[in-house]
Amino acid sequence: MQAQPPGGDPAGPSLLRTGVPGLDNVLGGGLTANRLYLLEGAPGAGKTTVALQFLLDGAALREPVLYITLSETAIELQGVADSHGWDLTGIAVHEMLPPEDALEPDEQYTLFHPSEVELGQTTLKILADVQRIKPTRVVFDSLSELRLLAGNSLRYRRQILALKQFFAGRQCTVLLLDDMTAMEHDLQVQSIAHAVVRLEQMNSDYGATRRRLIVTKYRGRAYRDGFHDYKIVRGGLQVFPRLVAAEHPPTLPQTRLPSGIAALDELLGGGIEKGTSTLVIGAPGTGKSSLAVQFSLAAAERGETAALFIFDESIATLRTRCLGMGMDLGPHLASGRISVRQIDPAELSPGELAHELTAAVTQRHASIVVIDSLNGYMNAMPDERFLIVHLHELLTYLGQAGVATLLIGAQHGLMGMQMSSPLDASYLADAVLMLRYYEFAGEVRQAISVIKKRGGAHERTIRAFTLSSSGINVGPPLRNFRGILTGVPVPVDDGASPPR
Structure with a gap:
């Protein structure tokens, strides 16, 4: 769980837990006791689920709690509880639904408008139940029924104010549910309620429904x-509070983390630093992911922990490919030194991904975090306009937590200077490691270079880079050629040949 927002005190005697830990975090600890609250959202957003969690938390503390339903039956509520594995034994459920004989013609009102009779009857029943049970927590589901019974906005507002006044002297916390089915968004209850939480759900063209809330x-x-x-x-409900990097001050000094490959560490000036982010860019197949795995293996062999979040390949494919290069992830996966989480961009929200990344740091104490790749991360976002903001906040948090972050960026194109990236994150990264293909003597070869490093000095050379069954090999600098980054190098001295 993230730190409390500035000014938010931990839950104490004056605060009630909602039963949803993430929501308590967003609320600064919970709900102030003996107040009236509004929870609004479209049908299917999860209002009933939150309401039941709120009452279950009170029932667990042996408090008398009451669920007043004006729209759902007790059987339907029990069905919701069964789907979550909950026992509603400690919750008093009272239905305020019209009886079956209300459909009979003889039961229809002729002298009075239905709202003039039914609202008063409903209110009397509610007040009688409250006086008999004396609950400390009450849920009204839902306000749309009271709104229709009231008939007009003035009578509706007075009814809510009367309920608020009635509960104020009875040491009771009230949660009103509103399904927002009115033609216009009603602000009457919002002005009366002590706090308002809105649940939203968005259906994208492809993938799972995205849900979010706001206070x-x-x-x-x-x-x-x-x-x-x-x-x-x-x-x-599982709520993922928005990550705020400023709430997590720096803790560890920067120390270098070597890769275990001497030539690569020389190129990087000793390795990558804790508390920094390194962007590894290049065309597909150049070895970006293999480099990230190499740093993770080196960390695991030192007794540290690494967390890999992969978007573009399965865990089985990653293990098989690495095993073919002599990098066996199996023992470290079994020991927990390396964890691999395969991400489905269509199913994961950016908030949940940030939550899992912070959990890897706070719970598993990861010293290296790998995001492979930024292309997949971009596809996990509901709106690309805010990707850089999310990424900046995430990298700032990881840096202040003393984590070395490796970002993999796949570029469009294969050779030459016309390589492009769908997302330019180079200015966010503290170091940029570039992999390139180039052509020579009828072969496609690879080169590696460091084009940026804020953590200290590094080599300016371009070195040969190969992947084989023996692992990653970084060769000597390619000094006898120019134009390697164009993809077609030209020898400086006749007869020179780039090392393999």
Whole structure:
């Protein structure tokens, strides 16, 4: 879990947990007791799930809790609970649904408008249940029924104010659910409620539905503003609070992490530094992922931990390919020194990915984090316009946590100076390691060079680079040629041949 937002106190006697840890984090610790709150969202956003989690948390503390439903039956609520594996024994559920005989013609009102009779009857039943049970937590599901029963906005607002006043003197925390089915967004309850949480869901052209929440109001408390991703799984809502790097000050001094390949470490001036990010760019197949695995293996052999997040290939393919180069990930995967998480861009939200990355640092104490690749990371974003902002916040957090981050960027094109990247993250990275193909004597060969490094001195040379069954080999500098980066080098001295 991330740190509390500035000014947010941990949950204490005056704060109630919602039953959703991530939501408590967003709210700065939880809900102030004995207040009225509004939870709004379209049907299917997860309002009932949050409400049940809120009441289950109270029931676990042996508090009397009450769920008042004006739209769903108790059987439907039990079905929701069964889908999550919950037991509703400690929750009093009271249905305020119209009886079956309400469909009979004789039961239809003729002298009075239905709202004039039904609203008063419903209110009396609710108040009687509250006075009998004396709950500390109450959920109303949903306000759309009360809005229709009220008939007009003035009567509806007065009814909500009366309910608020009624509960204020009874040491009770009230959660109102609104499915936002009104023709216009009603702000009446928002002005009355102590805090307002809105749940949103967005259906993309392809992939899973993206869900996010925002706290639009919370009187008297600091909370984490902005949108926060969440998902609904068996067991309830999982909220992923927005990552704020400024809340995580730097902790460790920069130290170099060698790769285990002497020539590569010489090229990098001793290795990559903790607390920095390194972008490895190049055409497909040049060995970018293999370099990242090499650094991870070296860290694991030193007794450190590495976390790999891969978008572009399966774990089985990665293990087979590395084994073919003499890099066996098996023992380190078994020991937990190296963890590999295969990411499906269509199913994972950026907030959940950031949550998993921070968990790798805080829970598994990873010293190296690999994101392979930025192309896959970009596809995991619902809106590309904010990718750089997300990435900047993430890299800042990892840097302040003393983690060495390796970013893999696949470029378009194969040779020459016309290589392009779909995402330019070179200015964010502290170091840029470039891999290139070039043609010589009827063969396609590879070269490696460091074009940027903020962490200290590094070689300016371009070295030969090969992948074989014996692993990664970095050769001597290619000094007798010019134009290697163009893809077609020209010998400086007659007869010179680039090393293999």
